[in-house]
Amino acid sequence: xxxxxxxxxxxxxxxxxxxxLGQRLSEWCGHGPILEEDIALTNIALDxxxxxxxxxxxxxxxxxxxITPDQLAFLRVDNDFKNALLVEQPNxxxxxxxxxxxxxxxxxxxxxxxxxxxxxxxxxxxxxxxLKETKYHLKHSSEWIIRLGDGTEESHNRIQTAxxxxxxxxxxxxxxxxxxxxxxxxxxxxxxxxxxxxxxxYVHSILTEATLTIPNSPFSQTGGRKGIHTEHLGYLLAEMxxxxxxxxxxxx
Amino acid sequence: MSTKEWPLWEVxxxxxxxxxxxxxxxxxxxxxxxxxxxxxxxxxxxxEGVSIWVVESKLIAASDxxxxxxxxxxxxxxxxxxxTFYDVPDGISHM
Numbered sequence: 001x002x003x004x005x006x007x008x009x010x011x012x013x014x015x016x017x018x019x020x021l022g023q024r025l026s027e028w029c030g031h032g033p034i035l036e037e038d039i040a041l042t043n044i045a046l047d048x049x050x051x052x053x054x055x056x057x058x059x060x061x062x063x064x065x066x067i068t069p070d071q072l073a074f075l076r077v078d079n080d081f082k083n084a085l086l087v088e089q090p091n092x093x094x095x096x097x098x099x100x101x102x103x104x105x106x107x108x109x110x111x112x113x114x115x116x117x118x119x120x121x122x123x124x125x126x127x128x129x130x131l132k133e134t135k136y137h138l139k140h141s142s143e144w145i146i147r148l149g150d151g152t153e154e155s156h157n158r159i160q161t162a163x164x165x166x167x168x169x170x171x172x173x174x175x176x177x178x179x180x181x182x183x184x185x186x187x188x189x190x191x192x193x194x195x196x197x198x199x200x201x202y203v204h205s206i207l208t209e210a211t212l213t214i215p216n217s218p219f220s221q222t223g224g225r226k227g228i229h230t231e232h233l234g235y236l237l238a239e240m241x242x243x244x245x246x247x248x249x250x251x252x
Numbered sequence: 253m254s255t256k257e258w259p260l261w262e263v264x265x266x267x268x269x270x271x272x273x274x275x276x277x278x279x280x281x282x283x284x285x286x287x288x289x290x291x292x293x294x295x296x297x298x299x300e301g302v303s304i305w306v307v308e309s310k311l312i313a314a315s316d317x318x319x320x321x322x323x324x325x326x327x328x329x330x331x332x333x334x335x336t337f338y339d340v341p342d343g344i345s346h347m
Contacts, residue, residue, distance in 0.1 A: 034258075036279050036290035043293050140289060147282065 006183050008062040009082070011123070012072070013225060016083035019073055020233070021104060023050030023240050025093060033094055040140060041097075047133040052186035054126050058093050072197050074244035080229040080233050086169035088224070088233040093160070095155070098144045099162035103248075106140035107173045107195065115188040123188065149210025156211070163207065164215050173218035174199070260309040261287040263294075265301035274303050281306075 014144050025045035032038025036050070056069035086104055103223045111135055115127035115154040174196040183189040221227065243250060258280040264273035276295050281287035285307040296304065315323055327333070 034280060036281065036294055039297075040290065042295040043297060143285060143289070147286075 003188075005064075007120070007188055008059050010180050010183050010189050011055050011059040011062070012094055013074070013082040014065065014233065015052045015059060015082045017087050017104075017108075018048045018055065019052035019082065020083040021087040022046070022052060022234065023099075023236055024087065025097070025101075027091055028097065044101075044140070047130075047137065049131070051126070051130045054129070058122050058126065062224060069072065069246070073085055074241045076231050081233065081237070082227060083223050083233075083240055084117055084169070084172050084246050085224040085230055086166065086173065086229060088236060089166060089169065093158065095148060095158040095162040096166070099159060099166050100142040102145050102171075102206070103132060103166060103170050103203070105141045106199055106206075107170075107192075108134045109138050110193065110195040110198055111190070114195070118188055118190070119186060120188045134180075141243070143218055145206055145212070146210040149207070149212040159210070161214050163212060164217075167215035168219055168221045172222040172224060175222060175225065177225055202237055226230050258282045261291075262272040262309050263291040264307075265291075265295055266303035266305075269302060273303065276300075278309060283306075286300060306319055311325045337339075 001035070016145055023047045025041050025048065026074065028038065028041040029045070030038065032041055033173055051064055053069055056072045059072065060069055086100060089096070100188075101199050106216050109131070112127045112131040116131065117122050118124045145159060145163075148155040150156070176191050176193045204214055259282075260278055261281055261284075262278050263276050265276045268274045279290050279294055283292050284306060288304050291304050291306055295301070303314065
């Protein structure tokens with residue numbers, strides 16, 4: 001793979017994380033526990049879809065084939081998506097949604113903070129813009145973890161269950177992909193494995209404040225970056241891509 | 253499921269530097285932090301403001317509509333309280 005090709009795939013990975021999580025969050029639209037939180041979750045969903053759009057647009061300019069951001073989002077099959085398994089996990093309930101969000105936001109903030117230093121100007125600019133949004137997302141999800149953990153017995157148990165269940169999907173976020181060695185060497189992209197200890201420290205501090213037990217199971221699920229997904233992604237794509245599949249090239 | 257409702261908060265937004273905070277509405281939130289974040293999401297998503305104040309609605313003391321005849325009506329016939337009885341010299345604009 002040449003550098004341009006590596007960069008293309010590298011950007012798709014970041015974009016897919018944003019798109020899939022944005023789509024998941026948008027499922028809350030009209031179903032939030034209260035009106036204010038409904039709007040908050042859909043605002044965040046739109047931030048993610050905006051990030052995905054910026055990244056797909058940039059990736060499209062690097063592609064050897066003539067491809068559009070819409071084609072990248074709506075016409076790829078599940079094995080083409082390179083998002084982490086964490087972001088495709090279903091919403092289940094509010095606790096699961098916020099636990100997933102918390103793990104991911106904490107990772108994403110560190111990720112964009114480093115990606116700002118990318119030697120690729122476009123990527124650096126997208127990281128800078130996205131970081132502002134991500135800081136707010138992390139504040140929002142961290143406070144909910146504390147609120148639910150240190151809340152009632154019911155909320156404490158539910159968020160603990162979600163935090164424990166999703167733990168196995170967190171390690172994948174910190175696996176450096178061997179396919180991108182050139183991207184790292186040229187300092188276009190960043191090493192995610194180097195972010196893990198800072199991430200752990202932050203997650204521990206919030207979980208402790210939330211009176212929650214920190215998961216320590218060493219078992220982890222991986223595969224998303226290679227296009228090997230959990231069963232949930234197919235259903236998500238079926239819903240998200242339905243219009244373009246049923247009415248090819250339709251626009252509004 | 254709990255039927256307890258979160259407290260009501262009044263939201264004030266400063267639309268830009270130099271202007272005062274204006275009341276824009278109310279919302280429900282469990283604590284002040286959450287109230288500010290909810291206000292950010294509900295009331296400033298179209299760039300409406302640069303600063304947010306929230307105050308719990310129950311902490312606001314308000315005049316009683318029953319008292320409005322004693323409170324407000326006496327001002328009705330006191331037009332001399334408006335500075336409209338001065339002759340403005342020619343050439344002064346924006347008055």
